[in-house]
Amino acid sequence: MSLSIVTTLVRNLITVPAAVLRSRVAKDAEVLALRHENAVLRRQIARVRTNPQTESGSPRSRGSSRASAGARPSPSPPPHLPAWHRQLIARKWTFTRHRRPGRPSTAPAVKQLILRLxxxxxxxxxxxxQGELTRLGYPIAPSTVRGILHAAGIDPAPQRSGPTWRQFLTAQAHGIIAADFLHLDTISLKRLYALIYIEHDTRRVHLAGVTAHPTTAWTVQQARNLAMAQGHRLELLRFLPRDRDSKYTRSFDAVFEADDVEILLSPPQAPKANAICERESCALSAESSSTAC
Known part of the structure; x- marks a missing residue:
């Protein structure tokens, strides 16, 4: 107890010289700041809002009102903005009615030009x-051109007016001979490979040769044997579809190109492009497996 009294006295003795030694200018500035603060508080509590229910609703509120009768009224919150003012501000700073969100649409004239091209x-x-439009002064993305063509029912890929692969094979069946490899499993669990050719028009199968180790040289020799066996009949053929096996080399293609036969490469991993030859190869492979068993 005595220690706290001594501490209070020492603190007061320190503050008294500080208050005496303060300059008159500092005191005037503090007085002006307090006056300004009082003026601001008076403007805030100029309009006092009272709630009749809370003022005279319950005994507790009546007791509290009597107790605080001589007290200073509490400041009320500022009034809210009117509803019409809030709606006006919302319409002013909302841009959804003026412009649709996202990338602007392509001009109709540019769409017509794309479809015409x-x-x-x-x-x-x-x-x-898209490149031609850029040269004409219409900068546009390739994806936009693709979307416009797709929406109009036009294939974005080139040569969209030509026949499909199935229509081509049906129309040119009399001039097509296809090549493919098939495997044969013997009773001694040895696998052999056979090179066959099949004519699309008559479904006639030509067995070129069978070997356990097919090489590029062997494949070229079998092509020469077929050309010699067919003779003038090979001149009636126009196309030879084949897959992209590494055993088919440039020399293999040159044997048929010498008789004006065009080599058609099937797409990668697309057996349906040479479906007739693939189906025959699977049938012969299954037959050989069942015979060996």
Missing amino acids: ARENNSWGHRRI
Whole structure:
């Protein structure tokens, strides 16, 4: 107890010289700041809002009102903005009615130009059309051109007016001979490989040769044997579809190109492109397996 009294006296003795030694200018500045603060508080409590229910609703509120009758009224919150003012501000700073969100749509004139270029140039894809539009002064993305063509029912890929692969094979069946490899499993669990050719028109199968280790040289020799066996009949053929096996080399293609036969490469991992030969190969392989068993 005595220690706290001594501490209080020492603190007061320290503050008294500080208050005496303060300059008159500092005191005037503090007085002006207090006056300004009082003026601000008076403006805030100029309009006092009372709630009749809370003022005279319950005995507790009546007792509290009597107790605080001589007290200073508490400041009320500022009034809210009117509803019409809030709606006005919301309309002013909202841009959804003026412009749709996202990328602006392509002009109708540019769309018509894209469709015209696609119809008049069947060999042009969407990237070629986008390049021509850029040269004409219409900067546009290739994806936009592709979307416009797709929405109009036009294939974005070039050569969209030509026949499909199935229609081509049906129309040119009399001039097509296909090549493919098939495997044969013997009773001694040895696998042999056979090179066959099949004519699409008559479904006639030509067995070129069978070997356990097919090489590129062997494949070229079997092509020469077929050309010699067919003779003038090979001149009636126009196309030879084949897959992309590494055993088919440039020399293999040259044997048939010498008789004006065009080599058609099937897409990677697309057995349906040479479906007739693939189906025959599977049937012969299954038959050989069942015979060996």
